[in-house]
Amino acid sequence: MEAVTAAWERYAAGRTPRRTHNAAGATTWLNWTQYADHGPDESVIGEIHGRRVLELGCGTGCNLAHLSTLGAQCVGIDIAPTQREKAAARWGHLPGLSFRTAEATEFLAAHPDSFDVVLSIFGPVWFIDPTTLLPLVRQSLTAGGAFVFSHKPPRPDPQPGEPLREARAVSRWDHSPCKWAALLESARFANITTEIIDPPHGEREGTLVVRAEAREERIGRPARQS
Structure with a gap:
């Protein structure tokens, strides 16, 4: 974990x-x-208004700060300690907004049923094995809560778990929209949508945006004794 923190x-x-x-x-x-x-x-x-929002890998907090101004109660976590310091320095004056230094899976495991929205914008969803991360995200969401994330579309021959060039010691999970949908469904998500946003003129690479909702679990009634 120290190597991953140092990389970020x-x-x-x-x-x-x-x-x-x-x-x-x-x-x-x-x-x-x-x-x-x-x-x-x-x-x-x-x-957004009144919703409890968690951003995984919030960096310097700019995206989350915007949601705070719209009336959300926001928590941002990032594994890099200096990111929390930068976020707090720039946005600490906003109400209903806090930042913490934490590893995503550890934080999620400790906060079940705590958030209405979980976000990851080029964040940990791209860098943690989804078979480990997605069930923890689902666990942290209230029933019907939204999970939204974005990252670059996969390359023609994605290699899940391939080391990330920009931050050595970090692996990246590149998945197609269809693969993400299947992974989310197996982790008890529903109403899954995926879209690749076209790049602006002059750029070649788009952005994959995925949205899903925590499936509402139905508790079966015990069989009636005859």
Whole structure:
């Protein structure tokens, strides 16, 4: 785990902070894709106001800060300690928003049935074996809660578990939309949608956005004794 934390610390050190304003002049906004001012907004999630939201791999907290301004109660976790420091310094003044240093699977295991929405924007969903992560996400969601994540589409010959070039000691799970749908269904998710967002003009690579809902479990009634 120390090697993984160190890898993400190195990665975070090379990242450029998000702009103070986007092209529309907004000071907060949600960006699902790897391109500035491109792609869908928070409407992908559904209802926001009053919802309890967890972001896995929140980085410097910019996406989560936007949801906080819309009335959500937000928690962001990141494995890199310096990310929490940057997020708190920039967004700590916003109400209903907190940041923690935590590993995703450990945090999820400790918080069952705690959130209405779980997000991962180029975050741990891409970097943790989904057979381990997805059941924990489902466990942390209330019934009917939304799970939304994005990352780059898989390459022509994806190799699940392949090391990530940008952050050594980290593996990446590249899956097609159909494979993600199958994995989510097996982890007790329903109403699954997948979409590859086309890139802006001049770019070649789109963005995969996946949304699912925690399946509402029906508790069977005991058989009546005759």
